[in-house]
């Protein structure tokens with residue numbers, strides 16, 4: 001590492017904090033755990049938070065951990081920073097010296113880094129406190145979209161007035177941060193369509209009400225939702241990802257089922273997608289004399305970053321890293337992120353934080369090769385801590401987050 005990079009990192013995070021965070025992240029990465037099973041990770045994070053001087057360190061939502069870092073001014077408004085901690089059912093192929101030892105489980109979304117960010121922010125805030133208290137939330141089960149709601153239900157964030165979090169992103173290099181208003185993540189709902197018809201011998205289709213042909217027609221018709229019902233200027237996705245029917249080549253089955261995901265960046269489009277899937281499936285099934293049972297499961301709503309919390313995050317990024325660090329997202333992100341549940345209740349800002357070194361390739365999250373550059377640990381920790389300080393000071397001055 002060059003002297004210039006070392007001194008840049010020193011300005012973000014002291015060397016002692018950096019080595020502890022790197023060790024914590026490597027330990028988490030090597031021992032990944034799936035949603036709501038993060039017991040080892042939670043114990044490790046709990047100890048790390050206690051060691052950095054946090055108070056009220058406690059378990060929430062089963063395998064989540066929440067802690068409080070005291071501010072300088074008792075009674076001042078409270079803000080929260082959040083890291084998620086769960087892994088994915090993927091076999092790791094990064095070749096890292098600290099690759100997963102848990103077969104078929106991997107930190108392929110960078111939540112090992114997000115957890116270390118939150119602990120790092122806690123430590124930096126313990127050393128240089130914000131105006132008010134900061135709640136540090138280590139949330140389980142982001143990947144199944146249930147952890148944030150469980151943390152909220154626990155009441156752990158009841159006295160928070162704003163919340164901040166981020167995601168590693170290898171499209172951006174270490175030191176670049178996306179903190180912008182508007183759409184940052186999509187609503188991610190899922191659907192299942194069960195078609196009930198009438199089975200028959202494969203040679204006697206006239207005696208059947210064939211769910212396979214009906215399923216095929218529905219799959220094609222669902223492609224017209226984005227093409228013909230959604231305003232072309234608004235991003236949306238309808239994906240049919242599963243289809244199950246039949247057990248033999250010469251038997252027309254009784255039943256077929258389809259499953260998929262719907263992505264939208266605003267509530268109106270979200271509703272339109274759901275209603276259209278139901279209408280097309282039920283209508284086409286009825287036209288062929290079959291019945292369609294459509295089940296919608298609502299996932300996280302979209303994340304739409306509001307102006308004021310974004311301004312606080314941008315001020316923090318600029319003061320730590322300079323104006324050039326702030327980069328535009330450049331695309332519409334159609335992935336879901338359960339941080340959205342917090343933002344239904346609290347104003348906040350969700351950031352994307354650069355996670356590759358300049359000479360490294362872009363690697364997509366949720367693939368066996370994904371990992372974040374270690375240096376991104378220190379940027380994320382410092383950005384979250386400083387954003388909490390800026391937000392806390394602004395709220396204490398009487399600025400509104402809304």
Ligand SMILES: [Zn+2]
Pocket residue numbers: 109143365366
């Ligand atoms: Zn993920």
Ligand SMILES: [Zn+2]
Pocket residue numbers: 109110111142167
């Ligand atoms: Zn993620």
